[in-house]
Amino acid sequence: MNDVKSIMDYDTVRLDEEKNELIIIDQTKLPCEIEILHLKTAKEIWDAIYLLQVRGAPAIGVAAAYGLYILVKNIGASNYDDFYKEFSKIKDYLNSSRPTAVNLSWALEHMNTVCVEHRSEPIKNILQALLREAKRIQEEDIATCRKIGEYALTLVKPGDGLLTHCNAGQLATSKFGTATAPMYLGKEKGYNFHIFADETRPLLQGARLTAFELYSSGLDVTLICDNMSASVMKNGWVNAVFTGCDRVAANGDAANKIGTSVVAICANYYHIPFYICAPTSSIDMTIAAGNDITIEQRPAEEVTEMWYKKRMAPEGIKVFNPAFDVTDNKLIAGIITEYGIARPPYSKSLKEIFAEKENANILMRTNKEL
Numbered sequence: 001m002n003d004v005k006s007i008m009d010y011d012t013v014r015l016d017e018e019k020n021e022l023i024i025i026d027q028t029k030l031p032c033e034i035e036i037l038h039l040k041t042a043k044e045i046w047d048a049i050y051l052l053q054v055r056g057a058p059a060i061g062v063a064a065a066y067g068l069y070i071l072v073k074n075i076g077a078s079n080y081d082d083f084y085k086e087f088s089k090i091k092d093y094l095n096s097s098r099p100t101a102v103n104l105s106w107a108l109e110h111m112n113t114v115c116v117e118h119r120s121e122p123i124k125n126i127l128q129a130l131l132r133e134a135k136r137i138q139e140e141d142i143a144t145c146r147k148i149g150e151y152a153l154t155l156v157k158p159g160d161g162l163l164t165h166c167n168a169g170q171l172a173t174s175k176f177g178t179a180t181a182p183m184y185l186g187k188e189k190g191y192n193f194h195i196f197a198d199e200t201r202p203l204l205q206g207a208r209l210t211a212f213e214l215y216s217s218g219l220d221v222t223l224i225c226d227n228m229s230a231s232v233m234k235n236g237w238v239n240a241v242f243t244g245c246d247r248v249a250a251n252g253d254a255a256n257k258i259g260t261s262v263v264a265i266c267a268n269y270y271h272i273p274f275y276i277c278a279p280t281s282s283i284d285m286t287i288a289a290g291n292d293i294t295i296e297q298r299p300a301e302e303v304t305e306m307w308y309k310k311r312m313a314p315e316g317i318k319v320f321n322p323a324f325d326v327t328d329n330k331l332i333a334g335i336i337t338e339y340g341i342a343r344p345p346y347s348k349s350l351k352e353i354f355a356e357k358e359n360a361n362i363l364m365r366t367n368k369e370l
Helices: 042-052 057-072 080-096 102-117 123-153 179-189 206-218 228-233 260-270 348-370
Strands: 012-018 020-027 034-037 161-164 195-197 221-222 240-243 245-251 252-256 274-277 324-327 334-337 340-342
Touching: 012 057, 012 123, 012 340, 020 334, 020 340, 034 042, 042 057, 057 080, 057 102, 057 123, 057 245, 080 102, 080 123, 080 324, 102 123, 123 240, 123 274, 161 179, 161 228, 195 206, 195 228, 221 228, 228 260, 240 340, 252 260, 260 274, 260 324, 334 348, 340 348
Parallel strands: 161 195, 161 240, 195 221, 240 274, 274 334
Antiparallel strands: 012 020, 020 034, 245 252, 252 324, 334 340
């Protein structure tokens, strides 16, 4: 009997209620080592998000919600005003860890709303409500990813070649992933996709994470360097591109891992549909266009030294290392959400997606009241 665990046997993010710990896979150690981190302090949780030990917009949101809950349990205030003052400090501190990922602020604001709505109740009741909300955020993430996968499958056929960039897989979410959801659901249905995973410089999330999890799950995956995507497209090996995103603007511009826009440009040239897989929590209707999205700048050492035995660039060389780029909406064939597929013009279709979401929420509230 084989007792060796696959990476897919571990939860990306989970809460240990008994020990009051946030438990994550340290994704900076993959694929060479599977190390499980047990986080208890605000500094540990902030570092885990900033240092990409937990990463991927949905997973960051879940981690932030659970992290905020375990931290505010220790506040010890006897009245709401004192409790909320410390709650806000912790929330704002966690929110400062990664400015581009909208799911981080989205999850923290949901927790804030719950806290305010229960302000007239005892602190014990507020904590119980915060725990319920954090669990709901994770459960919603799982259901959302599956729905995205189901909609994405309607855009491809068995035997197709698919390409993805960075990691929008199970390691970036609670289950299924966003961009990888159609790949996992396709495997269940016997679609036999041929998948190409960009390595994704400079932090190699495609090589270390996407290729690792897809290969561990028994999918047909081929790893390529970032500058090879045009070649596999030209060869006719790619029928569709699916990527995740960290933030989508109201006009459909999408911020994702650096290099995504290059893939979109190549796909557009070779007439290959390029799709963004985005839970509605990653769509920020308060931002008009991609130029308004804050792009995180990362340390130079990620380019000049990381992954090498010796430094691979001259000392003192200037380095430009943005974590993300913005793909122009004109290059995007569709934005796949849990409420359907938005098509150009996105300024109209994204509003329709949110109207559909609101109708679903109204129906759910009505059913609860019956």
